Amino acid sequence: MKVIKVKNYEELSRTAATIIAGVILSKPDCILGLATGSSPVGTYDQLAAMYEEGILDFSHVKSVNLDEYVGLDGSNDQSYRYFMNTNLFDHVNIDKNKTYVPNGLEEDSDKACADYNEIIRSVGGIDIQLLGIGGNGHIGFNEPGEAFEKETHCVDLTESTIKANARFFESMDEVPKQAYTMGIKNIMAAKKILLVATGSAKADALYKSLYGPITPNVPASILQLHQDVTVVADEDALRLIKEKGLL
Ligand code: GLP
Numbered sequence: 292m293k294v295i296k297v298k299n300y301e302e303l304s305r306t307a308a309t310i311i312a313g314v315i316l317s318k319p320d321c322i323l324g325l326a327t328g329s330s331p332v333g334t335y336d337q338l339a340a341m342y343e344e345g346i347l348d349f350s351h352v353k354s355v356n357l358d359e360y361v362g363l364d365g366s367n368d369q370s371y372r373y374f375m376n377t378n379l380f381d382h383v384n385i386d387k388n389k390t391y392v393p394n395g396l397e398e399d400s401d402k403a404c405a406d407y408n409e410i411i412r413s414v415g416g417i418d419i420q421l422l423g424i425g426g427n428g429h430i431g432f433n434e435p436g437e438a439f440e441k442e443t444h445c446v447d448l449t450e451s452t453i454k455a456n457a458r459f460f461e462s463m464d465e466v467p468k469q470a471y472t473m474g475i476k477n478i479m480a481a482k483k484i485l486l487v488a489t490g491s492a493k494a495d496a497l498y499k500s501l502y503g504p505i506t507p508n509v510p511a512s513i514l515q516l517h518q519d520v521t522v523v524a525d526e527d528a529l530r531l532i533k534e535k536g537l538l
Contacts, residue, residue, distance in 0.1 A: 292521075292522065294501070294529070294532075294538060296525075296526065297524070298525065300525065303523050305337055307487050307523050309337075311323065314419045314483065315348075319348060321352055322352075323354040323355075324420030324473075324481050325379070327356070327423075330424075331421055331487060339379060339382035342382065352385055353391070354375075356371060356375060356390075358371060358432045359372065359470060361471060364396055365392070369456070369459050372392045375392065391414075394406065400444075400469075403443075407473070408443050411443075411473070419483040420478055421485050422484060423486075423487060424511050428496040428499055428500050430475075430510050431478065433472060433475055435509065436507055440476050442473070442474045443474055443477060444472065445469055445470070448468055479516070484520045485523070486514065486523070488524040490527050490528055494527065494529070494531045494532075496511065497531070500514065
């Protein structure tokens with residue numbers, strides 16, 4: 292595992308975007324595994340800027356996203372499809388028909404998940420998977436305690452996630468209670484993994500994930516077993532690791 296320490300969010304975003312750009316340049320028809328959340332937003336801005344400058348061409352790139360809320364249409368501004376369109380896809384020359392997000396409108400969850408696993412397989416697997424990390428060490432929507440071996444599956448969102456999301460919706464009834472997420476098995480099958488972490492709220496999760504025991508209680512700890520992981524993190528996120536003299 293390679294850990295790159297950066298000073299601030301801008302440097303984190305530039306560093307992560309450079310790594311992804313390297314994959315696109317060396318394999319123009321690569322498959323990007325993409326993530327939502329606030330952590331990768333700057334990375335997407337930087338990738339869009341590289342496209343604007345003529346450094347990157349996304350015309351042969353395909354993408355698969357980690358997760359999507361159940362019940363939300365892609366036009367809903369809280370859906371992860373909407374997030375990806377507005378934060379990246381609308382700003383580069385990627386063919387949106389080749390950008391995949393789990394189908395949140397599919398009510399048959401077995402079908403939604405099987406279809407998504409099939410999409411990942413049919414595009415030939417993920418060349419680089421970008422990840423954020425939850426404060427409890429979750430990746431995608433793989434919450435602590437879930438089996439490591441799962442592929443795409445439906446998760447019941449935790450009470451705290453539902454409450455945290457409530458502010459984005461008009462009523463509690465509209466807040467999604469479930470999500471479809473790639474499982475740890477899909478994530479671990481990616482050729483490369485790039486995890487970005489920023490801020491002190493991630494310090495505990497990052498320390499446990501990189502240096503603690505490998506356990507489903509800290510989903511990101513499984514990354515210790517992947518052969519090609521790069522972590523880009525700022526000083527706040529690395530604080531505990533540094534305090535313990537591990538970096
Ligand atoms: C959500 C997403 C994750 C993301 C996490 C952290 O749970 N499903 O993919 O990593 O939030 O988000 P943030 O980067 O905003 O802290």
